[in-house]
Amino acid sequence: MKYKVILILTILPVLLFSQGTGVKEGFDFLRTDLGSRPLAMGSAFTSVTGDLYGMRYNPASLVGVKDLSATCTYLNQILDIKTGFIGFNKTLKTQGNIGFSLSYINYGDMRKRDTKGNDLGSFYAGDFLISTTYAASFFEHLNYGVSLKYINSQIDNYAASAIALDIGFLYTYPTKNLNIGLSLQNVGKAIDSFRNTEELLPSLVRIGISQHLAHLPLLININMYRFFYSKSDIFLGLYWAVGGEFTLTDNFFFRWGYNSRGREQKIGAANETLAGISMGLGIAYGKYHFDYGLSSFGSLGNVNCFTITATL
Secondary structure, three states, X not given: OHHHHHHHHHHHHHHHHOOOOOOOEOOHXXXXXXXXXXXXXXXXXXXXXXXXXXXXOOHHHHOOOOOOEEEXXXXXXXXXXXXXXXXXXXXXXXXXXXXXXXXXXXXXXXXXXXXXXXXXEEEEEEEEEEEEEEEEEOOOOEEEEEEEXXXXXXXXXXXXXXXXEEEEEEEEEHHHOEEEEEEEEEEEEEEEOOOOOOOEOXXXXXXXXXXXXXXXXXXXXXXXXXXXXXXXXXXXXXXXXXXXXEEEEOOEEEEEEEEHHHHHHOOOOOOOOOOOEEEEEEEEEOOEEEEEEEEEOHHHOEXXXXXXXXXX
16 A cells, blocks of 8 residues: 555656646657557556567566566557567576667658758658666566667758656556556657757656456556646646457457547547457467567558567
8 A cells, every 4th residue: 555655646746746848849759659469558657467479568667577578679660660679587686688680670761851941852851769677576566677778860960869758667466466657758859959959858747557356357557748848738747548458368359449540530520439459369378479460640640660579
């Protein structure tokens, strides 16, 4: 109980008094959700343990990942934007887990034109992120984690970079099959800018609860998150997400989710009722896991994600 009180007292001041400045944030690719399993569950992943993709949502969740695990993801974004992720975990002999990850976004070749519309050829635009994560246990049921991240964005001959930290905590309540997670993400500073304007990172706070139901093979996740600097018309700037995972057999899983960010993906077209809804499948075969996730952006299109994870 005391850990729940600590989490509540930590999160509430941030949620209630960080109202947003409306300052323009950069490095927007950090908002991208990665991993087929998280994507299929609406990215409600702050309190899920033992999954390499937890590094993206809460570094404390790395505790419990099996020794020498590796994963890779390919995500087909809307507008043919290509995204990838590779991650690796090692359980240390002393204490804790250490993980490494690399993610990228390739926007493809774009046409360059001058102010008169003359074609000047093509240029490249893309982003990448390198992260190192360490996670361990304070006590038997309380985990913590820290990620150090190097971030880079490039547009033609211009580039911007930043250094950031993620800090996370995760409390497990085994007798209730309950987890509570809290993370602060993208807290850092730009070290290079595209021009003379130093952009802020999309820093955010996440809180989540996960529950394995007692009489149904279902994992339920409920999350809330808020960006520090984004000015929003929604109540307190809070987004929410809910997701579930049915264990149909020991080797087959069905996942579903909804993220309230889908409201911002609606552009007034008719075919937008599914915006924010996601689903997916998982198959376990020996030491390999194969996962697929699908997320709807309404009339903008769908995002497809494919993941392979292996215990080495």
